[in-house]
Amino acid sequence: MGFDLLGLSEGTLSAVAESGYTEPTPIQAQAIPQVLMGRDILGIAQTGTGKTASFTLPMIDILSEGRARARMPRSLILEPTRELAAQVAESFEKYGKNHKLTMALLIGGVNFGDQEKLLDRGVDVLIATPGRLLDHFERGKLLMTGIDILVVDEADRMLDMGFIPDVEKICQCIPKKHQTLFFSATMPPPIERLTKQFLDDPKMIEVARASSTATTxxxxxxxxxxxxxxxxxxxxxxxxxxxxxxxxxxxxxxxxxxxxxxxxxxxxxxxxxxxxxxxxxxxxxxxxxxxxxxxxxxxxxxxxxxxxxxxxxxxxxxxxxxxxxxxxxxxxxxxxxxxxxxxxxxxxxxxxxxxxxxxxxxxNKKIPHIKAPDVVPPKPKLAADDWPKGKVIGMGPHIPAFLANPVKI
The missing domain is CATH 3.40.50.300 (P-loop containing nucleotide triphosphate hydrolases)
Structure with missing residues (x-):
């Protein structure tokens, strides 16, 4: 199956082709059509399965129709770390190159003023870490009443980092009528409770056993x-x-x-x-x-x-x-x-x-042991009998400590 059978627009397909991808991964093949249909998604997928594109590609097509208003983003993607947020932003830039979508990245370590200017102009896609998003929200710099699509990515990592209360608070600020795309590598009980609270009849997509490792x-x-x-x-x-x-x-x-x-x-x-x-x-x-x-x-x-x-x-x-x-x-x-x-x-x-x-x-796998590779040994210290024959000159009456017990030569 190629990307052309998933319902994506010509502009998005062209960007995907230019990126060098020809066939969707299993989670992309299953999720993209469902997202385009407007369904909530519960995706359970290990790292490296291509799940970022499974939500960025259909979102680009959905958001290509409509216009953003000042301080009212049309979609929100929550990521647990600054690095992940930046990676998702790069994904949107790469795949959305043929669409005129606006985007803002709200992460720590970046000047508040610069981020506020982007929000003031209006953004189609807002990518944020929970803490920085709530900072802007509580300062009155953005409204969440215009969000049509919410993505919660790496939810179990959010749990590990203590962000679940922030995620719950954010979800409560978003209009009830919206599409939610929820992704997690594992489903511990707190995450399962969160999905039951905020997802509406989601399509569950599980492409690999939770916490399995890739066979490659x-x-x-x-x-x-x-x-x-x-x-x-x-x-x-x-x-x-x-x-x-x-x-x-x-x-x-x-x-x-x-x-x-x-x-x-x-x-x-x-x-x-x-x-x-x-x-x-x-x-x-x-x-x-x-x-x-x-x-x-x-x-x-x-x-x-x-x-x-x-x-x-x-x-x-x-x-x-x-x-x-x-x-x-x-x-x-x-x-x-x-x-x-x-x-x-x-x-x-x-x-x-x-x-x-x-x-x-x-x-559920025994990891095989191997012998440590050969390590280049340090140069051996010279034994007393191997020292070069000669004399120590220029010492005067002061003999260094390392010659306190000199070897006769």
Missing amino acids: IDQKLITVAAKDKRKTLRALLKSEKVKNGIIFCNRKSDVKEVYSSLHRHGFSVGELHGDMAQSDRMRVLSGFKENTIQLLVASDVAARGLDVPDVSHVFNFDVPGNAEDYVHRIGRTGRAGREGSAFTIVTKSKLDQKNLADIEKLT
Whole structure:
């Protein structure tokens, strides 16, 4: 089945073709016609299944008819992170190039005044994180009474980050008569309650078992001592044919340390974590997407926030503490049918072993172990008998500490 059979307009089909896509993914094939029909959607899909296009493409066609009014956006897309919001905005720009739609991005780290100017002119598509959206709303800078389409994306991530109360508040401010498109990789009880409260007879689309991993990803485990993790990572990077790769760490402090280590050893590397200014984060992301940066060391802020279609490798420098995060991390590779590789470095600590057991239980898959690649050993220290024969001159009466017990030569 091609995109031309889904009911999309010629302008949208042309933009899709120019982007290099010829066949829709399963969630796109199922969701796009239903969205065009005006139905509420409950999509359960793992990372990398193409769900962003499953709602952006039909929304572009629906919104191409009509006109936005000042401070009254016609559609709203809620994303849990700034990175995800920016990726969705790029998707609209790419696929909506043949339509005259206006768009605003409301995320933290960007000047309020610039965002207010866009809202004042009126926008067809408003993409926002919950906190920044409510900031503008409570300041009286936007109205939500004109929203016809609401998208709640990565709902389970919203739950993890504590945004569900904000999402509920936003949903209550939107007119009852609107279309809701709701997407989540998993369906924990709080998310299920939310869908029952705000969705009207939704079409449920589940393209993969919740928290399953893509079959196109070759997964491997390497067990090493904690002190050997960094040199093992470097050896992996040298032994694998890495086109580009993401290295995940559990803590921001580890992101900085691993980044600094790789940078010192001459790797093309950038870092991404929550303490960075938005401008720096976008600069690093742009460099990674444009292949001027080969490796990206990241915290879980990037686990669902990256939309680089052809990442060859994912490296878990740390075993994630949440089993579902493993699925989302390695889902950055092996996307849309492509092959990818995922390596997880694990120690023999009780915590690592527990987290690994949780991952294998969730994914219902035993991850195979491999031997750590050969690490170039440091140059051996010279034994006393190997020291070059000669004399120490110029010392005078002051003998350095390391010659306190000199060897006779």
